Amino acid sequence: MFASFLALVCALLFSATMPIANASRVKADSLNTAVSIAQKQIERLRGSGYANLTPSQMHSQDLIDSQTLVNMGAEGFGSSGEHGYEFSGVDAAISDNASRLLVGGRGFVKVTNPSLELRRVEVVVVWKEKNAWRVVRVGTMVANL
Numbered sequence: 001m002f003a004s005f006l007a008l009v010c011a012l013l014f015s016a017t018m019p020i021a022n023a024s025r026v027k028a029d030s031l032n033t034a035v036s037i038a039q040k041q042i043e044r045l046r047g048s049g050y051a052n053l054t055p056s057q058m059h060s061q062d063l064i065d066s067q068t069l070v071n072m073g074a075e076g077f078g079s080s081g082e083h084g085y086e087f088s089g090v091d092a093a094i095s096d097n098a099s100r101l102l103v104g105g106r107g108f109v110k111v112t113n114p115s116l117e118l119r120r121v122e123v124v125v126v127w128k129e130k131n132a133w134r135v136v137r138v139g140t141m142v143a144n145l
Contacts, residue, residue: 030134033101034125038138040096041087041107041123050144053111053119055085064109065089072108077126077133084108084124104128117144 041063045053048061055067064085072078087107088099098105105127112120122139 030102030127030129031136034098034105034127034134034136035138037096037098037101037105037107038123038125038136041109042121042138042140045109045121045123046140046142050117050119050142053121053142058085058109058111062090063087070108072124077106077135078108078124082110084110084122098125098127102127114141118142119144 044063045058048058048063052058052061055064058064059067064087066086068085069083070086072082072084073080078084085108087109088097088105090097098107102125105125108124108126110120110122110124112122114120119142120139121142122137125136126133128134
């Protein structure tokens, strides 16, 4: 009798932890996917070189979707006045983009010139998780060598 009760308690504890474990796994998978997308995009941008980090060159090399800046702050996942070039649709042929791999996923590229002969590149990947935006940011500097 006691063994049956103990088995029942163990089964209830196990079944109670499964939804939490599954939700944690899904969150971790989404975060890993977002980081992977951001790292890949930052490497592609760094590899294109300083001279090609202009909107027209990035668009011609399929690094961004269009040359139009998107107001990320107005979209709800950036600070007020933050702008970037969207890259959610690039790389669609090999299924490695934010819009296909993440729920509500989008990716953005921000390029700024902090000083002469130096560009700061930041990749922002956002996705929806339980009615809230989650954000991954990866940045690098590219010098004019």
